[in-house]
Amino acid sequence: MLKLPVYLDSNATTRMDNRVLEAMLPFFTEDFGNAASRNHPYGWKAEEAIDYAREQIAKLIGSSEKEIIFTSGATESNNLAIKGIAEMYATKGNHIITAVTEHKAVLDTCKHLEKQGLQVTYLSVNGEGLIDLGELAAALTPQTILVSIMFANNEIGVIQPISEIARLTHAAGALFHTDATQAVGKVPVDVEAMGIDLMSFTAHKMYGPKGVGALYVRRKNPRVKVTAQMDGGGHERGMRSGTLNVPGIVGLGKAAEICRTEMESETKRISELRDYLETSLLKLPESYVNGSREHRLPNVSNISFKYVEGEGLMMGIKDLAVSSGSACTSASLEPSYVLKCLGLSDDLAHSSLRFGLSRYTTKEEIDFAIECVEKAVVQLREMSPLWEMFQDGVDLSTVQWAAH
C-alpha cells in the first residue's frame, strides 16, 4: 500500500535516514557532552564525534576537515559567507556578483549589503537557467571581492558551470562562493578540483536532520577568512560562535558518509525513475520541462502544463506532495521568480510542478504520480476555455482579455 500523499518534494526536505538517526541518538542522552569542554571525558567524547563528522564531510566534498565550519543550516552559511567576506575584505573592494535565480538566502543577503553601500551585480540566465560566462567575465572588476553562484538550483535543478566560474573569478582576483545546498550528496562535489573557496550546504536535503549545516571555508591557496556574524565563544576557528550541535553534526557526518558511499548506485536508480516520470508526463501535449535537461540534478523535474491553472492542478493532485510554481499555494501572489527569469510567461510559471525524487522514492510511487497528474491535466483541460481555444487554433496572444 502506498502512503498518501506520495512525497515528491525532496528539494524542500528529505526524510531522515534511519542510519543517521541511530548515529545521532547516543549524543542526546549518554554522550551529551559539550564539545568545547576540555576537562573531562564527556567533552572529549563529543569533540571526538565532531572530529569524526568533519572527516566524513570532508571526504564527501574533497576538502580538509579543518575547513568545515558548522552552522544552523544553509541560510546561515550563505549569510556568513557573503556578509563575512564583504566585511573581511572591505578594504579590498566593494563589489559582489551573483545571479538572478539564486535562493532568497543569497539574494536577500546581497540586497541587505546593497543597502549598506555595496555594489551588487545580478547576472541574468538564459532560457535553460544557465548564466553566461561572458557576462560574468564582463562584470568582474578590480573592486569585485566575491562571486556567489549556486551549484544547482532549488526549483529546476540546473547545475551551473562551477569550475569555469571559479576560474574566471580567480583570474580577476576575487573569491568564489557557491550555495551547494541542492548539490552536495546528490552529485560529485570536489572543492579542490572545482576551485571553490566557500560553499554552503545543509543536512536536511541529504537525509540528515534539520537545523544543522556547514560552510566550507578554504584554508590555503588562498587562505580565506570570514568575519563572524555572531559574537561569542569563538568556536569554529572564530568564525561561528555557539555551542556545537553535537547530535546534529553527527547526523550531518553520517548523512555525508552514506551519500558518498551510495551516490553512484543511488544516482543511477533515481535518475532512471526521474526520466521515466518525465518522459511519461511529456506525452501530455503542451507540456514542457523547465530548465536545462542536460546540466541538471538527477532527482528533479520541473514541468509546466500549458492551459491548466496551477492552483487548480494542485487541487487535482492532492495525493501528491509536490511544489508548484504557482503563487497561490504560497503566501505571495507572484509566480516563481526563477521560472520568470527563464523567460516563462506568468501563466506557464503558474502551471508548473516540481517533482523531487529521493532515496525513498519507488517505482510504484512514480507510477501513481504519473496517473494522478495525467488524470488531473486531462480533466482540467476539458474544463479549460483556453485549451478549447488552443484546439480551435485561436492565438491566445491576440485575444482581448477583459482585464479584471
Added chain:
Amino acid sequence: MAYSEKVIDHYSNPRNVGTLDKSKTEVGTGLVGAPECGDVMRLQIEVDPETHIIQDAKFKTFGCGSAIASSSLATEWLKGKTVDQALEIDNMDIVEELSLPPVKIHCSVLAEDAIRAAINDYRIKNGLAPLEEKAHLH
C-alpha cells in the same frame, strides 16, 4: 489551503461543463478574466426568445478550485431563471453558498461578471441595449 466541501464537490463533479453554439442568436457568451491573472471564465446561456427563460447554461473555466466551483454553481443557478432574474445573482450569494474565504472572493466576482457578460452578449445580439457597467467593491 482548506477548501469547503461544496467547492470540492463542484471541482470534482463540475456541473454543466461544455460549449454552446455561440453563433446562435439565442446564445449569449461571456468570457472574462485573463490567463496571466490565473483565471479565465467562459459562461454561456441559451435563452428561450419567447419566455426569456434560460434553458441551458454551460461553462469552461481556467482557474483554481474556487473559480471552477463558482462558475459551476452559477450555471446551476442560471438554468430556469429569466434573464432579468439572472441579473439579480450577486457574487456574495456565491461566496456564502460555497463558503469562500476572503482571498477567493474575486472568484465569485468573476462569476458574476461572466453572467453579466453573457447576458450582455445575448442582449446585443437581440437588438437590446447593453447593460450598464456595474461597479464592484472588491
